[in-house]
Amino acid sequence: MPQTDPVYDMIILGSGPAGLTAAIYTARSNFNPLVISGLQPGGQLTTTTEVDNFPGFSQGIDGPRLMQEMEDQARRFGTRFDTSEISRVDLTGTPLRLWAGDQELRCRTLIVATGASPRMLGLPAEKELYGRGVSVCATCDGFFYKEKEVVVVGGGDTAIEEASFLARFASKVTVVHRRDTLRATAPLVARAEANERIDFRWDSVVTAILSDPQKGVSGVTLRHLPSGKEEEFPCDGLFVAIGHVPNTALFKGQLDMDEDGYLVTRNGTETNIPGVFAAGDVQDRHFRQAITAAGTGCMAAIQAERYFEALND
Ligand code: NAP
Numbered sequence: 001m002p003q004t005d006p007v008y009d010m011i012i013l014g015s016g017p018a019g020l021t022a023a024i025y026t027a028r029s030n031f032n033p034l035v036i037s038g039l040q041p042g043g044q045l046t047t048t049t050e051v052d053n054f055p056g057f058s059q060g061i062d063g064p065r066l067m068q069e070m071e072d073q074a075r076r077f078g079t080r081f082d083t084s085e086i087s088r089v090d091l092t093g094t095p096l097r098l099w100a101g102d103q104e105l106r107c108r109t110l111i112v113a114t115g116a117s118p119r120m121l122g123l124p125a126e127k128e129l130y131g132r133g134v135s136v137c138a139t140c141d142g143f144f145y146k147e148k149e150v151v152v153v154g155g156g157d158t159a160i161e162e163a164s165f166l167a168r169f170a171s172k173v174t175v176v177h178r179r180d181t182l183r184a185t186a187p188l189v190a191r192a193e194a195n196e197r198i199d200f201r202w203d204s205v206v207t208a209i210l211s212d213p214q215k216g217v218s219g220v221t222l223r224h225l226p227s228g229k230e231e232e233f234p235c236d237g238l239f240v241a242i243g244h245v246p247n248t249a250l251f252k253g254q255l256d257m258d259e260d261g262y263l264v265t266r267n268g269t270e271t272n273i274p275g276v277f278a279a280g281d282v283q284d285r286h287f288r289q290a291i292t293a294a295g296t297g298c299m300a301a302i303q304a305e306r307y308f309e310a311l312n313d
Contacts, residue, residue: 007095007106008034010304013086014113014247016043017290018280020070021297022111022304027077029305034080034107036100038247041083042067043115044281045290047137054290063139066290091254091273108311109275109304112251112263113297116244116281116288121153125209126240133217133237134209138162141237145170148236151220152176153206159241160184160192166239167197174235176201176222209238246282260285269300275311277304 010026012019015037026033040046048063057066075081084100091097095106118136120126126134135141138152142165150170152163155177161184163173175192180202182189192198201222208221210232219234246262248255256264256272262285263271263278271278279300280293 007108008032009107009308010034010109010111011036011096011098011105011107012111012113013098014038014043014115014280014282015041015071015081016045016067016113016115016280016293017070018115018282018293018297018300019043019111019113020067020074021294022113022279022301023074023079024070024077025298025301026305027074027079029301030078031305031308032078032080034082034105035074036082036084036086036098038114039085040115042071047140050139051290086250089250089254091251091276094275096273096275109308110277111269111297111300111304112255112271112276112278112282113280113293113300114247114250114282115293116246118240119243119245121206121240121242123206123209125211129209129211129217129238133211133215135237135239136241138165138239141239142166142169145237147171149174149234150237150239151206151233151235152239152241154241154243155179155182155184156241156243157184157188158243159239160188162239162241163198164188164192164195167192167195170237171197172199173197174199174201174233176204176206176220178205178225179203206238244281244288246285248282258285267303269296269303275304275307277307 010031010033012035045063050060052060088099098105146169149172152175163175166173203225204222206220207223210219212218222233223230248261263283265283269277277300279296
């Protein structure tokens with residue numbers, strides 16, 4: 001942890017597209033921002049193989065490569081990086097205060113770009129079998145399921161995209177959805193429905209994960225909601241794709257949030273606390289794209305710079 005500045009002009013929490021874009025802009029304006037890169041440096045894109053829709057890459061680009069480019073760009077203008085985990089914040093006074101363990105960091109402006117994490121089913125065996133058949137990332141783990149059978153839970157774009165990706169490897173992919181209509185967009189649905197390796201179980205939920213000590217996941221228990229009937233369904237892997245939860249626990253009681261924990265922003269990226277701005281998935285329940293996260297990161301940078309200048313005038 002750099003110790004030289006008693007009070008940082010700017011700290012950015014998170015190193016996904018929002019945090020790194022904020023860093024590129026503010027570093028280029030000579031702010032010398034400190035990026036606390038968080039538990040998943042590079043954010044969710046580091047778990048994606050191919051990003052086809054980020055403007056500027058006509059042939060697509062790997063998620064990890066895109067994030068490395070953004071980090072290099074931020075470093076080129078003098079951004080400093082730190083991998084500490086922030087465990088507590090006090091945003092009630094000036095300067096703003098953050099703690100990494102018992103080390104205190106103080107700053108004049110803060111950009112919160114802590115992103116969102118995959119929502120889990122909340123089943124007892126889910127944590128224990130994570131990495132042993134339970135996964136949230138087909139692009140990371142799909143390769144291990146060559147000619148195996150997997151279950152994907154969810155009915156949104158992520159679930160259907162994961163199912164199509166997994167069908168490249170697995171002999172059979174069963175999408176389990178709690179309703180009888182998918183939420184996912186039409187082109188993704190059409191592609192999945194046309195794939196003979198993909199099956200659907202409608203109106204159904206996973207109520208238990210079955211395992212064997214050698215192999216890890218060996219199946220799931222499915223409940224058909226209208227009839228209440230339960231059955232054991234053998235499979236080698238369970239991919240959970242039921243949306244995300246914003247990473248905002250740190251700010252509870254200090255920053256305004258909606259009922260699902262997303263930070264509430266106004267006039268662009270302002271939070272309820274002067275000098276604290278929020279960008280990316282942590283404040284966006286609707287779009288959740290790399291480019292929109294980068295866009296709000298840019299907005300937060302410009303608004304934080306203006307705030308800082310006004311403070312000094
Ligand atoms: P989402 O759209 O919120 O979908 C979550 C899905 O999980 C829904 O079908 C939901 O069921 C189901 N679900 C939620 N909680 C559940 C639970 N406890 N048990 C069982 N099922 C549960 O999330 P997402 O698919 O991650 O997509 C998020 C955003 O990213 C969307 O805006 C999406 O368009 C975007 N995205 C886009 C792309 C792309 O364009 N290629 C790819 C991925 C994601 P209900 O339908 O019943 O609510």
